[in-house]
Amino acid sequence: xxxxxxxxxxxxxVPRYRxxxxxxxxxxxxxxxxxxxxxxxxxxxxxAPDEETITISTEALRTALIRGAIDPQEIGALxxxxxxxxxxxKPSATVVAQAVGATPNLxxxxxxxxxxxxxxxxxxxxxxVGAEMIxxxxxxxxxxxxxxxxxxxxxxxxxGGAAFVIGRERVIAxxxxxxSYTTDTPDFWRREGQRYPSHSGRFTGxxxxxxxVTECAKRIMDRAGTTPKSYAHVVFHQPNGKxxxxxxxxxxxxxxxxxxxxxxxxxxxxxxGAALIGLANVLDHALAGESVLMVGYGSGxxxxxxxxxxxxxxxxxxxxYGTPVQEFLDGGVEIPYSVYAKFxxxxxxxxxx
Amino acid sequence: xxxxxxxxxGQTRFGxxxxxxxREIGIEAGLQALVDAxxxxxxxxxxxxxxxxxxxxxxxxxxxxxxxxxxGLASHHLxxxxxxxxxxxxxxxxxEGWLAVASGAHDxxxxxxxxKLTDVPDTEANRVVTGTADNExxxxxxxxxxxxxxxxxxxxxxxxxTTREQLARVAVHAHDMGSxxxxxxxxxxxxxxxxxxxxxxxxxxxxxDCAPFSDxxxxxxxxxxxxxxxxxxxxxxxxxxxxxxxxxxxxxxRDMTTLDSTVVAxxxxxxxxxxxxxxxxxxxxxxxxxxxxxxxxxxxxxxxxGASGPAFAAGEFGPAGKLxxxxxxxxxxxxxxxxxxxxxxxxxxxxQLRGEAGDRQVAGATLGLSHDVxxxxxxxxxxxxxxxx
Amino acid sequence: xxxxxxxxxTPRRYNLGGCRCPTCRTVxxxxxxxxxxxxxxxxxxxxxxxxxxxxxxxxxxxxxxxxAAPGFEMQVPYVMxxxxxxxxxxxxxxxxxxxPKDVTIGLKVRATFRKLREEGKAGVIHYGYxxxxxDDTHRPPDxxxxxxxxxxGGAAKVASEAGR
Numbered sequence: 001x002x003x004x005x006x007x008x009x010x011x012x013x014v015p016r017y018r019x020x021x022x023x024x025x026x027x028x029x030x031x032x033x034x035x036x037x038x039x040x041x042x043x044x045x046x047x048a049p050d051e052e053t054i055t056i057s058t059e060a061l062r063t064a065l066i067r068g069a070i071d072p073q074e075i076g077a078l079x080x081x082x083x084x085x086x087x088x089x090k091p092s093a094t095v096v097a098q099a100v101g102a103t104p105n106l107x108x109x110x111x112x113x114x115x116x117x118x119x120x121x122x123x124x125x126x127x128x129v130g131a132e133m134i135x136x137x138x139x140x141x142x143x144x145x146x147x148x149x150x151x152x153x154x155x156x157x158x159x160g161g162a163a164f165v166i167g168r169e170r171v172i173a174x175x176x177x178x179x180s181y182t183t184d185t186p187d188f189w190r191r192e193g194q195r196y197p198s199h200s201g202r203f204t205g206x207x208x209x210x211x212x213v214t215e216c217a218k219r220i221m222d223r224a225g226t227t228p229k230s231y232a233h234v235v236f237h238q239p240n241g242k243x244x245x246x247x248x249x250x251x252x253x254x255x256x257x258x259x260x261x262x263x264x265x266x267x268x269x270x271x272x273g274a275a276l277i278g279l280a281n282v283l284d285h286a287l288a289g290e291s292v293l294m295v296g297y298g299s300g301x302x303x304x305x306x307x308x309x310x311x312x313x314x315x316x317x318x319x320x321y322g323t324p325v326q327e328f329l330d331g332g333v334e335i336p337y338s339v340y341a342k343f344x345x346x347x348x349x350x351x352x353x
Numbered sequence: 354x355x356x357x358x359x360x361x362x363g364q365t366r367f368g369x370x371x372x373x374x375x376r377e378i379g380i381e382a383g384l385q386a387l388v389d390a391x392x393x394x395x396x397x398x399x400x401x402x403x404x405x406x407x408x409x410x411x412x413x414x415x416x417x418x419x420x421x422x423x424x425g426l427a428s429h430h431l432x433x434x435x436x437x438x439x440x441x442x443x444x445x446x447x448x449e450g451w452l453a454v455a456s457g458a459h460d461x462x463x464x465x466x467x468x469k470l471t472d473v474p475d476t477e478a479n480r481v482v483t484g485t486a487d488n489e490x491x492x493x494x495x496x497x498x499x500x501x502x503x504x505x506x507x508x509x510x511x512x513x514x515t516t517r518e519q520l521a522r523v524a525v526h527a528h529d530m531g532s533x534x535x536x537x538x539x540x541x542x543x544x545x546x547x548x549x550x551x552x553x554x555x556x557x558x559x560x561x562d563c564a565p566f567s568d569x570x571x572x573x574x575x576x577x578x579x580x581x582x583x584x585x586x587x588x589x590x591x592x593x594x595x596x597x598x599x600x601x602x603x604x605x606x607r608d609m610t611t612l613d614s615t616v617v618a619x620x621x622x623x624x625x626x627x628x629x630x631x632x633x634x635x636x637x638x639x640x641x642x643x644x645x646x647x648x649x650x651x652x653x654x655x656x657x658x659g660a661s662g663p664a665f666a667a668g669e670f671g672p673a674g675k676l677x678x679x680x681x682x683x684x685x686x687x688x689x690x691x692x693x694x695x696x697x698x699x700x701x702x703x704x705q706l707r708g709e710a711g712d713r714q715v716a717g718a719t720l721g722l723s724h725d726v727x728x729x730x731x732x733x734x735x736x737x738x739x740x741x742x
Numbered sequence: 743x744x745x746x747x748x749x750x751x752t753p754r755r756y757n758l759g760g761c762r763c764p765t766c767r768t769v770x771x772x773x774x775x776x777x778x779x780x781x782x783x784x785x786x787x788x789x790x791x792x793x794x795x796x797x798x799x800x801x802x803x804x805x806x807x808x809x810a811a812p813g814f815e816m817q818v819p820y821v822m823x824x825x826x827x828x829x830x831x832x833x834x835x836x837x838x839x840x841x842p843k844d845v846t847i848g849l850k851v852r853a854t855f856r857k858l859r860e861e862g863k864a865g866v867i868h869y870g871y872x873x874x875x876x877d878d879t880h881r882p883p884d885x886x887x888x889x890x891x892x893x894x895g896g897a898a899k900v901a902s903e904a905g906r
Contacts, residue, residue: 050856054857323880
């Protein structure tokens with residue numbers, strides 16, 4: 001990739017509440033603790049009734065803008081990737097743009113590509129910034145997805161998001177390469193009007209997640225002339241805690257390299273937010289000069305990979321504002337299933353159409 | 354400006370009046386007042402009708418001529434004006450009626466207040482009532498009218514040590530008096546424990562800290578004092594009628610535990626009447642919420658700021674006190690048909706000053722006060738009435 | 743709630759955009775066209791300056807609401823508070839991300855962006871400010887923009903001159 005384009009600032013946000021797989025299992029008569037262990041998910045985040053993709057995106061982006069001392073009027077593009085946009089038609093991006101003071105001189109749109117909508121948005125911003133069409137671009141991956149009650153996905157589907165400001169100045173993590181691998185693969189989908197997604201069981205593993213992540217990772221390292229040893233950190237998309245660890249091992253990465261990028265065990269699968277929150281945690285801990293590999297994945301299916309170099313600028317970047325990702329991972333308030341069901345709107349109030 | 358007297362009073366029962374329409378209750382109160390004043394309707398010069406929200410509650414605007422029409426007076430072609438100021442609408446209508454007679458513009462006017470809150474579901478009535486606070490900057494963000502007053506209570510408790518028990522005593526007293534009022538919405542006595550244990554509405558206020566939504570109407574006939582003896586042996590002089598306003602939102606007030614609008618309206622009223630708070634023996638104050646009554650006692654000048662809780666609990670405003678408040682049962686027990694409240698308060702004071710209050714009678718009362726509030730205090734209206742003999 | 747009536751206020755409800763009187767420097771929220779302090783000499787009319795609040799404040803009073811306002815039923819019991827903004831004006835808002843029993847008068851809070859209500863399942867969604875407890879990770883950085891991003895132009899200039 002040409003030029004010095006990359007991440008100028010970032011911010012993450014995860015809602016405050018948590019529920020454990022054991023608590024979910026208790027209600028459905030399954031061994032929730034065992035489900036959780038099998039998925040390597042200890043707890044997942046739960047949004048409050050007044051939180052959703054738009055509010056989570058706003059919190060993450062406000063953090064990013066304040067940390068980076070970025071004038072919102074200098075944002076030229078704002079994209080939000082999610083599979084739980086509050087409106088089917090009317091972009092989340094415009095609400096968030098207004099809420100951070102970026103309107104009206106920008107382009108905006110919502111992206112959908114299951115869990116890789118946020119990484120796709122980063123690629124678009126890289127293009128616009130690299131072509132010098134805009135000064136800063138914002139890419140957000142954010143979700144409040146749900147699993148059907150009693151379904152396996154219920155143990156992991158959670159809420160959270162991260163925002164990245166892409167630019168040419170004061171770049172803290174330069175994108176050296178980005179590469180994608182995209183096919184038509186029906187592993188996981190949700191039809192218009194349906195409340196919960198459907199999935200194809202074990203098909204979601206090898207032909208979907210593993211094939212795309214592995215191919216994409218190999219191809220980007222090939223193009224960049226790197227090997228797993230080149231990277232201090234690696235982040236994979238993480239629908240549970242097991243898949244990324246397995247694919248990482250298969251590719252030749254160590255636990256130490258995967259450590260900061262693996263967030264799903266603590267907060268659940270934040271879908272479009274997952275790899276990005278992982279990347280945010282990496283940047284919270286990274287040192288100047290380190291290389292980072294991120295390989296996202298979205299069902300349907302595709303992977304976007306990024307080869308990043310953390311720059312000296314990181315030493316001048318102020319990370320003291322905004323909750324560190326580690327606090328989201330370690331903190332939170334546990335709630336019982338009854339409150340979770342109330343928060344997630346699974347209880348029907350009277351008078352609804 | 355000439356002196357104005359109240360010549361006649363009328364009032365319907367307050368409560369859930371399922372069988373009575375808005376027209377019916379408006380007319381009933383008005384005709385009662387005319388009969389009580391022994392005034393012929395052709396002597397009427399104008400009518401003023403206090404009403405908070407007929408458009409939202411009964412889908413009907415333009416209600417003043419409607420009441421005149423159904424009272425049989427359409428062909429008289431009187432001028433009739435609807436007056437609105439949230440919960441203070443009735444008292445504001447009286448202020449307009451007083452001005453009309455005091456100025457000489459009219460000789461005899463009828464002042465009414467009427468509201469029907471039970472034709473819509475409670476949730477809708479709550480929404481409408483929140484519209485008397487600042488809907489854009491309080492209501493939209495989740496505040497209801499009781500929630501706003503609850504915040505006044507919380508701060509009052511914080512600043513002055515007022516307790517929930519002291520608040521609850523206001524409600525107990527209201528029902529004690531209302532149990533003796535045949536027009537009251539709630540005629541049961543209640544205990545302190547019942548008030549403290551009632552379901553929370555907006556803490557620290559529970560259901561029994563809050564006046565109910567009621568239907569009801571009340572009316573007065575006003576005329577010049579110098580001709581009053583033709584109509585009544587007990588003319589009651591309107592010694593003062595004062596309106597004062599303040600910021601719409603509670604959060605914009607100078608001091609959230611003081612209704613400056615009440616303080617100013619009261620001060621102007623006592624100046625106008627050339628009297629002082631200590632002269633008042635009987636008062637109908639705005640007890641929409643228990644805290645509203647305690648704050649009112651301070652702001653009207655009956656007790657020092659912050660001292661109302663202990664004073665009320667000590668009985669200083671009860672039947673044996675130097676000033677007895679809300680002998681009607683107040684908004685809490687007599688009821689709260691918003692636009693009628695301010696007029697009904699005056700009806701009660703007139704009955705007290707005439708000596709016609711039955712077993713609610715306060716002995717020897719010659720000066721009475723009524724106090725009505727809109728929203729959380731954007732409007733306050735204070736009237737002073739005295740027996741003339 | 744009408745579409746236009748809500749849309750009109752988004753710069754206030756989303757961004758806490760207020761105003762300041764050029765003469766007496768009092769900050770107001772929501773913005774006003776006439777300064778109540780300077781009203782007698784009318785110098786403020788047409789000259790009020792945009793002023794962005796930082797979103798920081800403290801709780802002046804609060805209540806725990808059980809009988810919900812329309813649209814807030816799923817959030818019961820919820821906390822309503824009057825918050826005094828650092829810059830002076832007070833506003834009414836919900837307090838979130840804290841157990842209701844832990845809310846106190848004097849609690850330091852910061853503005854967050856939350857859903858206020860929906861016009862039913864098919865209608866528009868209304869967003870606006872609520873306040874969450876201010877913790878160390880949200881201490882305003884030593885920069886004029888404080889707790890909310892400030893767009894360049896008038897509001898930023900004025901805010902950056904404001905005493906902290």
